[in-house]
Amino acid sequence: MKKIFAIMILAMFIISAVPMVLADSDDAKLEMGKESVGKEKQLKAQLEKAREKVESKTALQKLKAVPERIKKAQEKREEFKDRYTEARENHKEKNEELTKTRERAKCQEDTEKCKQSKRDVKTGVKKRLENTLAVITRSLEKLNNRVEESRVLTDAQKDTTSAEIAELETTVNTQVEKVTAMADNATAAELRDAIKETKKVWQDTRKLQKRIIARMTSNKLENLLEKHTEFANGMESRIADLKAQGIDTTELETLLAKFVDQTETLKANQKKSKELFTDAELVKGDLTQWRESQKIVRDNLKATKDTLRDFMKMYRDVKPKAEKDSDDVEDEKESDGTEAKDDNNELEEPTTPLEE
Numbered sequence: 001m002k003k004i005f006a007i008m009i010l011a012m013f014i015i016s017a018v019p020m021v022l023a024d025s026d027d028a029k030l031e032m033g034k035e036s037v038g039k040e041k042q043l044k045a046q047l048e049k050a051r052e053k054v055e056s057k058t059a060l061q062k063l064k065a066v067p068e069r070i071k072k073a074q075e076k077r078e079e080f081k082d083r084y085t086e087a088r089e090n091h092k093e094k095n096e097e098l099t100k101t102r103e104r105a106k107c108q109e110d111t112e113k114c115k116q117s118k119r120d121v122k123t124g125v126k127k128r129l130e131n132t133l134a135v136i137t138r139s140l141e142k143l144n145n146r147v148e149e150s151r152v153l154t155d156a157q158k159d160t161t162s163a164e165i166a167e168l169e170t171t172v173n174t175q176v177e178k179v180t181a182m183a184d185n186a187t188a189a190e191l192r193d194a195i196k197e198t199k200k201v202w203q204d205t206r207k208l209q210k211r212i213i214a215r216m217t218s219n220k221l222e223n224l225l226e227k228h229t230e231f232a233n234g235m236e237s238r239i240a241d242l243k244a245q246g247i248d249t250t251e252l253e254t255l256l257a258k259f260v261d262q263t264e265t266l267k268a269n270q271k272k273s274k275e276l277f278t279d280a281e282l283v284k285g286d287l288t289q290w291r292e293s294q295k296i297v298r299d300n301l302k303a304t305k306d307t308l309r310d311f312m313k314m315y316r317d318v319k320p321k322a323e324k325d326s327d328d329v330e331d332e333k334e335s336d337g338t339e340a341k342d343d344n345n346e347l348e349e350p351t352t353p354l355e356e
Contacts, residue, residue, distance in 0.1 A: 125195070235311055
């Protein structure tokens, strides 16, 4: 009986201890879970900090790389410019030599010296054609570089424009091969054909150059029009700021109204100009009408620029302590004379055909 009683007491002790053990186990698990969550949060925070550090370092590296990229772009531009200038000077030198040679070849005597002078003329013509084609090649290289670095052309326009240049470069290379393969004693008829073909290549190059520059100019004006909206918004915010301080803004409001009217006129004229350019682009036609319309647009741009400057001058006068660095409405530096020009792309015409 005593044994049975002892066994029952032991059983009750074991049964009462089980919940305590289980509770301790659950508490341990809970503590472990909390510890795990804490470590996970800590790890995430460390990862986030590391990521921000990497991003900051990457951004800094990119920022530091900007001057280097600008420097390389400038060096590349200078290289193209030097190569083009060298080709052009060489072309001019050969032209002068050819002029002197042709003068000597006007002799009528049936002498070896006279015959040699006439042969020298033919050789000189061939060299002049080669140099003319070299100038055209350098000009296209320079133009292509300008397109690649353009900030006003879209990626699609850059692709289209580069393809046009590449197509013309193929034509130029073909003509270079034909002229190079010509014999030094080529007939006058062969030289005339070569001159005619080279002149056609030169004319096609000039037309393409003008179209591409016009394309870039048209895009640039579209960008300027978008900025005019920003300018007007900036003027309005400055007027509101002065009004809040109890300052009379009547004259500033008059200038703002004038600027808005001028901008509407500018937009209307630019729209007409763009339509003329688009029509000329479709048929690769003459750009004379477009250029005339550009003169009107440039006059409109000058008017808005003058009004904007008058506004800013008056604004500074009525609020002399304004923060200039943050308060100035950005003037568009190139608003007058917006048509991009590059006198270095001008090519001289090849020599006139020789007489038999």
